[in-house]
Amino acid sequence: MLKTILATACAVALSANVHAIELDKKHINYLGPIAENNLLKPYETAQQKEILANFAETLSNNAQKVTVFGQSLTWQPFDQVNELTVAGLQALKFTVSVDRFTQGTLTFNGVDNASLFINGKSHSLNKNKHEMSLPTGQHQLVLLTEQVADWKKVNVDFAGKADHDQLQLIKEITTLSAQQLFDAATITDLSLSPDSKDMIITTSYYSDKGGDKAIRTTQLRDQQHQVRYSWDNAKASGFAWSPDNQKLIYTIDGQLRILDRKTLQSSLISDKLVGASGFEFFDNNTLIFSWYKSADANTGLTKHYQGLEDRWSYARNSNHVYLLDINSGLARQISPATHSHSWQDFDKERNSILLSRSLKDYAAPPHMLTELVEINLADNTETLIGQYRTFNQAKYHDDGLYITAGPAFNNGAGLAIKEGLLPNNYDGQLYSVSFDGKQVTALSKSFDPAIGSMTALSNDDLILSVTEKDTKQLYLFDESKTRFTKLNTQLDVVDRFSVSDNKKPRLIAAGTNVSKPQRLQSLTIAKNKASTLWDSASEFYANTDIPALEEFNFTNKSGVEISGRVYLPHNLDKSKQYPALVYYYGGTSPVTRGFTGRYPFNFWAANGYVVYVVQPTGATGFGQEFSAKHVNAWGEHTADDIMQGTRAFLNAYPFVDSKKVGNLGASYGGFMTMLLATKTDMFSASIAHAGISNITSYWGQGWWGYLYSGEASKNSFPWNNPALYSQQSPVFHADKVKTPLLLIHGDADTNVPKGESHNMYTALKLLNQDVELIEYKGADHQIITREQRFHWWNTMLAYFDAKLKDQPQWWNSLYSSK
Template identity: 45%
Template sequence: MKTLTLVCTSLALALSGFSYAGEIDKSHIQRLGPVTSTTSQPLSKGAHADALRANLVTQLTQQESVNIFGEKYRWTEANSTSDKSGWVAYQVPISTQRFTQGKLNVSGLENPQVYLNGQLVKSANEVTLTLANGDHNIMVLADGYQSDAEFAIAWQGESEVDQLSYTSQDTQRVSAQQLYDSKVISALSLSPNGDYLLQSTTEYRPETGDKAIKVTELIELDDNQVIYRWQDNRPASAVWSDDSDTLAFVANKQIQLLDVESLAIKVAATNLENVSGLQWHNNSLLFSWQKPFKADEKATSKRFQALEDRWSYWRNNSQIYQLDIASGVIRQLTDNKISSNFADNNSKNNTLLFTRHPVDYAQPAHGLTQLFELNINTLTETLMGEFRTFSGVKYADDGMYIVAGPRFMDGLGMQNPDIEVNDYDGQLYWRDNKGNISALSKDFDPSIGSITKLDNDDLIVKVTEGDRAPVYLFDKSKKRFKKLDTNMDMTTHIGAATAKSNPMLVFAGTSATVPQKAYKMKLNGSPKVIFDSQKQSYANTRLGKIEDFDFTNKHGHNIDGRVYLPADFDATKKYPALVYYYGGTSPVGRHFTGRWPFNLWAAQGYVVYVLQPNGATGYGQAFSGRHVNAWGKYSAEDIIEGTQAFLKQYDFVDPKRVGNMGASYGGFMTMYLATQTDIFAASMSHAGISNLSSYWGHGWWGYGYSGVASRGSFPWNNPELYVDQSPLYQADKITTPLLLIHGNADTNVPVGESHYMYTALKLLDKEVELVEFNDQDHHINGHNARFDWWDTTIAWFDLHLKDQPQWWNSLYPETKK
């Protein structure tokens, strides 16, 4: 039986006010000031007034009291005004239980400037506010008081549903801005001796708007002290020398060397644009250097040379070079019309490994990888093999590790030759120096991801295991995997020192209801926190609880799932619910945040059910193999059956108010489910596939992905699969209101896939909406675009599952003719 995880359950919440219209009682408002010691000018005066006020708001929202040029000021109840002169700040904590619109009126203050959650709304006495379901903070900065008017803040909702609650509480529900803007680690690199950590972070702040703040720091790991910092011209492709004395990296079109002891930087080579993949090789550096393809600017047409010509980068050519540190001389090591992709190098043998990908469609998945070894002394290339499910390779002392699919080497990694397998289910192999290859993970159900080799040839292995991404140690001598205790569900970044005895590790990641943390840990020790996003960005945030919910389907398969409950859950209420499932073939990981913010949906009053239907990797080869040549057959059964079991178990969910959504393959599943069931009251398909044939023939990777998902099946030899499993050909069966979302620059699933379904449902007079996001690719990654995308999604479900059309109508008002 699985255990129940409860997070942030303590809540000090007392509703102390409630209003649709009228003046806000001053007992709900806090005041700081008047402040007279900072400047002789009002806040609204001066060349940099806006920037100064924005900085002030950031500081004031983070502190209960503040020392300003030697004088201490505290937030106090604003039950009276002051006869002192100077600038003043007011703040009002508010809460909404739905999308809320109205006007905030401020009187009695000179030059008021209104901020919502730290961002300027407007400098005016009256401002219009639109508030998502959640907890918010209104702050007003002003030069001082007006002599002829009494201070007051009033709210006027657009209608009786636009109500504010004025709350006194210790915590707030999680917000979209927290989930996207908070500082997170984006890269980690540990020196071989384990003394130094190169760490990159990304965050957003109100004052920088849509531009991310990206910083890279060199840290002494022992005391977590920063000894060097980059913000402009940050290092890329950073790599440590074997003795940990020097860090090589690319910056400003140069290869630079940082001496760790003196912190002096030396330029080793310059005028090197499009250089990446640095690796030390004795006293030299190996790297990849790409020459971008330059099209004929006068050409009016483009002749396709291969299916890969859909890829904007395919005609670029990348080769491997070597930089001699002492002289600065660079020489080219590979030269071919096909790019040579650097994989690994062996300093002792003076060799390196690289791959090439010639055009070859002979077998699924219609791509070929050639593995070569290069003798750096003689520049002799030796072909090690040609493979179709190859992912990566690492040298070891007496051979090499290879990561590939189960079919590698004629099915060497398959657990059962009589079952279908999923080529995306990563496996680990060993190739000895005589060329003999053996499978190392055939009896290991987790899907192998990245590998890091230690000096003793053991591996640190990131895997997908169910809906988690743990880290394992692979003991080469015992040929055994051992899970490491990382204190997190999803390990996203990892670095390892390569000392032979008990090496140091650093890793970062999240859990389903725990924001990002980073740890350092001896291989045989316990994790110690070195970065904690929870303390920095979520200290006063409350979340709902999460619990595991599995069920056994009609075929006897265990279907893994989890359920998120609203932050202020009340078992006596009836809640709407959202159901989500995997896209592609990877399970839905237990990330704290990401493109699909389950904690945010729960904070906005939804019960969220996430399940892992048949076809997902990380549950064994038989389970993931049911993805192949199925296109929804098994997955749809699991989702429908799982939703029914979920509704039976959770009687506080209203069965008439359940929505579903998915993206990419999950978007396809959403459209396909709409042709198979009416169990859902509303659906959202993001970047979904409606016509298997058109995606197969037009998507950037359509033919390659279909070579796995539809292995051996084509429109001419299995038309039933391509027609019967395409939602487009069953559009007349759809009765569920359907929202189609697509980036109009999507290179994976062309935007036409949503247009096909939109056209069909419009002609059939079905309820359908199509929203395109301008200049967005398969993933909606832009800062402001992400918020608009999240808003669109939840507004759609508020419309259909909560009978609250206001948010949707605000985002997409009807055009009057």
């Protein structure tokens, strides 16, 4: 609900066939005179654009007063301005709300040498006119004037391009914006000292000025959260603390440096370790790290493939593990030269290091093999602990090793599924393994969350990062009691965390809730009660209305409860009919409850859509049996759940127009969108981003297609199960598609090659169906960069506006039919 709309808001509805109408001055703010004693106006200087853009950023906030060169200025209603001329600069500011994509001409009469800023971004004026296009939402306009002959003759007009082009003047912006979701500062790195007295926090944010380049700040803070040391706008990273708590190492601008925690003096260790990363203290004077080397460039006429891995651009690069003596600078390679290695853990008391390496072995799914070995540093001998088809991580404990891997680890040691099902090895489990690898104990068979990563404490307890239904949580594994305890971070999705390693371990975690932006939480594990150290809501989302959320679960025809949630638009009027969007993934992971992400559910709801997110059968986090149904199904159970869930959703939400429901998904979700289009006409418009149309071509051509298919199509191949590869592939049923479909793909996608969208586009074009194909140049499997991300979000909303709201203007402005 827009609480701040003025009771006497000025609504302007104009068509191209009528004259412009003046905006009500009492809803426009005026500021002046500004810097009236300046020698030169900005237009009389060489830096006019820079001066005005910098000042406009200050004026764009909601503060009632502005201080300029020691003078305090107050915004006042424009209708109270009676001056003929005013010295210095003057500013007009007003905020508008549009409930659809709006076009028209904005005219500033009686103004010379003026600069216009919309949402903080500069826009050109042509004879004091601006041809304006505003997407759905709220927008702030600031006009900086440098020369006005008579303020009594100044007014602002708007003429809409069509009858539906309307503006509504409001007091301030309250609707969630794309810029907030992408640009707002977030914590991107955390590191807590072993004694818990200091922490490293890196924050990143974006701006129009910075474009695709994040603006980063890294700070060393104490227990009171006070800054002790700062690396502003520098790429300091890779922080690690010495065991004696005296030193802190990090890399910056190609240098490896060490910071004294007491004196805060930084000194150089080396600037000659190009390609080195992952530094940790082996002891107080020795570092362990990985050293990466790129293979020589192939300048020949051909490329000789020697294995499936050669499709990867980095396949022939090498990675080895080293020790570095800090005092002398001498590095010692400790991993054998025959393979690339990653270090898993080290044990100073055993004087040994755990290494893993991947072997070319296509004999069984997932068509690769991991070896885990231990290196004795005293004599450099290597001991093979085991060879595993599923393996994620290994850590030492006093009596052996912890290993995380899928349920099929060690011939199915972790299986907890019915006979006849095949395990989904993306469903991470925890094991205890003897030093020689011969004794394996499954620790998490009755623990439904999927274990992602583990952090070991000195007492052999673990902090586990897990997927629990549609959340990302932290659990403490108590080794002495073999017990899992959820840590109460008060976050739905923990983005990152760090834990101390003292007698009373403390943990800090950054993350979000489904309807709350990122916070930094602190808790002592023994008390398991969190407090907030930092909350981005007050800083970046103040006075912003966040869409309401409702949980919506249903029971499918197999008697299994399927989770979901529904986001509701602002000012919801249940007597009206609303369009809706249904989103899903359908692969091995649930759609988490993060506040924002690549698919901004809160933002879609803020743009007038009821958004239903469904978690169909096959995802991890709901138990092994639930995830196992993903194997060899390729959308079979998933499609049923989405269709059944959508019907249940429509029955439960009668204010949703059942004729105006769109659906979308990406990657496996894009595959699901295409597959659903061959099975149902219940959706009125569909979007598939980076979707798979032909399981065979994805299996054979995607960089990791054969590896993923090793789980998703376990033991099934085109020659022994052709029905799976053809009949479950959407392109083989393209003649059944009747729903308008937008295909989106990055033209540099290596995971799901763009040909997967081209397959379906070709088929539907030949079938004379309503289909669009949009490629993002240079984009891989995800849309990452700021400019592309905003354009991509606009593309999806514009498409659904055209198909579900009968508003094609936005789409036509982005993609002309000419």
